Amino acid sequence: MKNVVSKLNRDGKQVSPWQHTSKIPVIHHHENMVYDCLIVGAGITGITAALKLQLAGKTTLVAEAFTIGYGTTGGTSAHINTFADTTYTEAESAFGKEGARQFAHAVNEGLNLIRKNVEEYRIDCDFKILPGYLYAEDEEQVKQLDDIYKGAVSVEVPVEYVSDVPTNVPYQKALKFDGQAQFEPIKYLHRLAQEYLKAGGIILQYTKIDEVESGDGVHVAKTGQTSIKAKSIIYATHMPPGINVLNMRCAPYRSYVFGVKLKDDKYPDALVYDLQEPYHYVRTHVINGQKLLIIGGNDHKTGHDDEEAAFADLEEYTRQYYNVDVVKYRWSSQYYVPVDGLPYVGEMPDRADGIYCATGFNGNGMMLGSVSGAILADLILGNANPLSQLFSIKRFKPIDGFTEFVKENADVAWHFVADRFKAEEIKALNDVETGVGKIIELDGKKVAAYRDEQGELHTLSSVCTHMGCTVKWNTTEKSWDCPCHGARFDIDGNVVTGPATVNLEKVNV
Numbered sequence: 001m002k003n004v005v006s007k008l009n010r011d012g013k014q015v016s017p018w019q020h021t022s023k024i025p026v027i028h029h030h031e032n033m034v035y036d037c038l039i040v041g042a043g044i045t046g047i048t049a050a051l052k053l054q055l056a057g058k059t060t061l062v063a064e065a066f067t068i069g070y071g072t073t074g075g076t077s078a079h080i081n082t083f084a085d086t087t088y089t090e091a092e093s094a095f096g097k098e099g100a101r102q103f104a105h106a107v108n109e110g111l112n113l114i115r116k117n118v119e120e121y122r123i124d125c126d127f128k129i130l131p132g133y134l135y136a137e138d139e140e141q142v143k144q145l146d147d148i149y150k151g152a153v154s155v156e157v158p159v160e161y162v163s164d165v166p167t168n169v170p171y172q173k174a175l176k177f178d179g180q181a182q183f184e185p186i187k188y189l190h191r192l193a194q195e196y197l198k199a200g201g202i203i204l205q206y207t208k209i210d211e212v213e214s215g216d217g218v219h220v221a222k223t224g225q226t227s228i229k230a231k232s233i234i235y236a237t238h239m240p241p242g243i244n245v246l247n248m249r250c251a252p253y254r255s256y257v258f259g260v261k262l263k264d265d266k267y268p269d270a271l272v273y274d275l276q277e278p279y280h281y282v283r284t285h286v287i288n289g290q291k292l293l294i295i296g297g298n299d300h301k302t303g304h305d306d307e308e309a310a311f312a313d314l315e316e317y318t319r320q321y322y323n324v325d326v327v328k329y330r331w332s333s334q335y336y337v338p339v340d341g342l343p344y345v346g347e348m349p350d351r352a353d354g355i356y357c358a359t360g361f362n363g364n365g366m367m368l369g370s371v372s373g374a375i376l377a378d379l380i381l382g383n384a385n386p387l388s389q390l391f392s393i394k395r396f397k398p399i400d401g402f403t404e405f406v407k408e409n410a411d412v413a414w415h416f417v418a419d420r421f422k423a424e425e426i427k428a429l430n431d432v433e434t435g436v437g438k439i440i441e442l443d444g445k446k447v448a449a450y451r452d453e454q455g456e457l458h459t460l461s462s463v464c465t466h467m468g469c470t471v472k473w474n475t476t477e478k479s480w481d482c483p484c485h486g487a488r489f490d491i492d493g494n495v496v497t498g499p500a501t502v503n504l505e506k507v508n509v
């Protein structure tokens with residue numbers, strides 16, 4: 001075993017404030033060993049599940065394709081809330097009063113789990129309890145706000161109307177949720193990982209699980225030249241790889257964040273959210289001794305809008321309400337919106353027995369990823385967990401989620417057909433400018449072409465290897481993103497985000 005300093009990479013070119021170095025011991029695993037559980041993915045969901053299983057006496061191994069926190073956990077904005085993107089009113093209309101109550105319990109359990117870990121392991125991760133404010137700017141939003149209030153009261157989440165919100169934005173009505181929190185996600189994750197290693201767990205970074213063969217109660221996961229055997233597998237990959245039922249139930253969204261130094265000291269000591277569509281939020285974080293306004297939102301479906309325009313809008317909004325000195329960080333990342341509002345956690349219906357996953361956390365994966373990690377561990381340990389029913393992947397809600405379901409899938413179908421016939425017809429490769437990616441047509445075939453800073457062209461098949469949609473260039477994170485199910489590829493076609501498992505084919509021109 002030797003210690004290496006591993007730099008935290010992220011699945012995009014923009015840098016988030018959480019990308020700092022950490023020592024992760026390299027441990028070699030034994031190919032003949034049959035582990036109780038293989039956890040694929042070292043984000044907040046995977047590491048939470050792995051720690052719980054390992055502490056319960058199971059033999060486990062975490063395989064991470066890149067580095068710990070490489071996925072959305074390294075690009076989160078790290079709010080910890082007692083309310084969620086799916087309001088309790090929405091949860092009640094889809095899952096009944098008891099369902100909404102359980103959902104509120106799950107969100108709160110997520111918060112409590114993070115707080116308990118911070119206290120128990122004395123994690124120095126800037127964890128801070130703060131009030132949260134939600135405000136309405138017009139009559140329509142006031143109705144929404146009242147609805148959110150009623151839903152929260154109905155499931156006994158502490159909330160009150162207030163007239164004083166720490167924001168520069170004019171508003172009509174506002175709510176205060178006490179007992180929210182914020183933290184530094186990667187400091188937290190690295191410490192949990194250290195506790196996991198201390199308990200005897202194994203983490204293999206730069207270990208991508210390519211495929212799994214199942215038989216006789218043992219799964220064999222293939223990775224490069226080697227393989228890992230396990231009795232059960234958790235895909236903590238944010239979206240499980242390959243074509244599966246969850247591709248149809250979750251829609252990928254891209255979200256944008258700035259870390260801004262202000263000219264004055266008007267940083268809010270609270271978590272503040274508006275109700276615009278798309279919405280905005282602000283909070284404060286001290287990074288390397290410097291106070292920064294963390295401001296973000298402006299979400300849109302992956303591959304459906306221009307990323308630079310989204311950043312430009314966010315910057316305009318920020319400058320309108322805050323006295324900006326300098327934008328120190330800007331980054332974006334991807335999350336998944338579940339069609340009926342709640343996460344999907346449990347055994348995968350379309351895989352062999354003993355293969356689990358968790359996804360559909362919306363913008364609330366700090367709490368819901370943590371609690372899902374705990375649910376998955378309970379399922380494997382045989383412990384009763386009342387939330388496993390509510391979040392079951394096998395649930396079917398044809399009426400309540402129907403409108404959204406149709407909307408998301410109609411959109412997927414449109415990309416299947418329309419993208420294949422409507423190309424941006426740029427005939428000359430010379431039209432591809434430096435630093436830009438474009439879909440061009442060559443000999444009747446659509447090609448994803450990117451010209452790097454040295455002038456070299458990188459040309460790939462534009463057909464997503466997951467389900468055949470046409471990829472779209474992400475101008476800010478410098479990746480090819482699939483607008484259908486959120487698979488992402490780097491400029492050489494390598495998969496950076498599932499569900500695709502196969503790289504984009506290289507095209508020689």
Ligand SMILES: Cc1cc2nc3c(=O)[nH]c(=O)nc-3n(C[C@H](O)[C@H](O)[C@H](O)COP(=O)(O)OP(=O)(O)OC[C@H]3O[C@@H](n4cnc5c(N)ncnc54)[C@H](O)[C@@H]3O)c2cc1C
Nearest residue numbers: 041043044045065071072073076077078079209364365366
């Ligand atoms: C901009 C933004 C801001 C957000 N802000 C908040 C917030 O304030 N509060 C909140 O609660 N939530 C927030 N969220 C959501 C939250 O960040 C995510 O839900 C959460 O980080 C997901 O964690 P995860 O562990 O499930 O997935 P990830 O962090 O994405 O981890 C999955 C890991 O699996 C690895 N992997 C994938 N495939 C393989 C494979 N085949 N083999 C091996 N490894 C593999 C990946 O490399 C990755 O490291 C935000 C999301 C975005 C996009």
